[in-house]
Amino acid sequence: MTREKLFEQILQKKSYLCIGLDTDPKRLPEHLLDHEDPVFEFNRQIVEATADLCVAYKPNIAFYEAQGPKGWVSLEKTLEIIPEEIFTIADAKRGDIGNTSELYARAFFETMNFNSITVAPYMGADSVKPFLVQPGRWVILLALTSNPGSKDFQMLKLSDGNEEYLFEQVLRESANWASVGQMMYVVGATQGEYIERVRAIVPNHFLLVPGVGAQGGSLEEISRLGMNQQCGLLVNSSRAIIYASSGRDFAEKAREAALEVQKEMEQYLEQYVMHL
Numbered sequence: 109m110t111r112e113k114l115f116e117q118i119l120q121k122k123s124y125l126c127i128g129l130d131t132d133p134k135r136l137p138e139h140l141l142d143h144e145d146p147v148f149e150f151n152r153q154i155v156e157a158t159a160d161l162c163v164a165y166k167p168n169i170a171f172y173e174a175q176g177p178k179g180w181v182s183l184e185k186t187l188e189i190i191p192e193e194i195f196t197i198a199d200a201k202r203g204d205i206g207n208t209s210e211l212y213a214r215a216f217f218e219t220m221n222f223n224s225i226t227v228a229p230y231m232g233a234d235s236v237k238p239f240l241v242q243p244g245r246w247v248i249l250l251a252l253t254s255n256p257g258s259k260d261f262q263m264l265k266l267s268d269g270n271e272e273y274l275f276e277q278v279l280r281e282s283a284n285w286a287s288v289g290q291m292m293y294v295v296g297a298t299q300g301e302y303i304e305r306v307r308a309i310v311p312n313h314f315l316l317v318p319g320v321g322a323q324g325g326s327l328e329e330i331s332r333l334g335m336n337q338q339c340g341l342l343v344n345s346s347r348a349i350i351y352a353s354s355g356r357d358f359a360e361k362a363r364e365a366a367l368e369v370q371k372e373m374e375q376y377l378e379q380y381v382m383h384l
């Protein structure tokens with residue numbers, strides 16, 4: 109998908125919500141357990157209830173892999189029922205030596221038809237470039253993650269006299285690997301105080317922002333400090349939406365939770381993005 113198409117969808121839906129399909133078989137509503145593929149049935153109903161409110165879905169691959177072959181089947185079936193205009197993210201956090209990354213790219217972009225994949229930058233340019241060979245397929249590179257451990261490496265100060273954090277060097281260097289039409293960055297919503305430093309280096313890139321909802325990040329802060337002229341944000345929420353209820357009304361409650369976020373996003377789009 110092109111950046112223009114993504115922005116078009118954001119304007120049309122007045123939303124930059126990404127819903128995380130982190131579907132844990134242990135958290136499925138009981139009445140779904142009789143279905144042949146309960147995980148798929150759960151996803152199907154979530155997608156049906158929320159597709160007009162979000163612009164992206166992000167299945168976290170761990171939730172599917174953990175179930176072995178049947179998990180991959182649930183994932184493929186889920187991908188097939190996501191409407192074509194919606195951006196899809198394989199949250200797989202991959203990256204390896206070149207020829208291995210090529211196979212990861214084939215797995216998620218050819219065997220499966222994802223628009224994008226999350227990739228770890230630690231192994232450097234040659235581990236990321238194999239994901240960038242097809243136009244319209246995106247790399248979403250981990251820059252400043254939402255978890256407490258982000259301090260362990262990403263926040264280390266480099267000893268080159270510039271007083272930069274390691275995550276800033278990751279942004280600066282990797283911005284040369286692809287255009288703004290093929291690269292996005294993960295920046296946690298819990299990292300609001302650093303968002304201006306991120307935008308100083310990558311003003312035009314889209315950022316995938318997880319960490320609102322269950323992890324407590326502020327949608328208002330990330331929107332105010334992180335938006336650019338093309339919105340430039342995809343804000344993910346997983347548990348707070350898909351597990352809004354554990355009963356028969358789970359899809360309806362997921363819709364209500366998504367609608368609440370979308371309404372707030374509509375306000376920020378009007379306030380901060382001039383195009384509306």
Ligand SMILES: O=C(O)c1cc(=O)[nH]c(=O)n1[C@@H]1O[C@H](COP(=O)(O)O)[C@@H](O)[C@H]1O
Nearest residue numbers: 168226253254296318321322323345346347
């Ligand atoms: O790459 C990610 O999506 C990601 C990066 C990060 O820094 N923090 C983070 O929480 N995530 C993912 O975003 C989702 C957050 O889920 P909730 O906390 O339930 O909204 C999970 O799938 C995480 O794996």
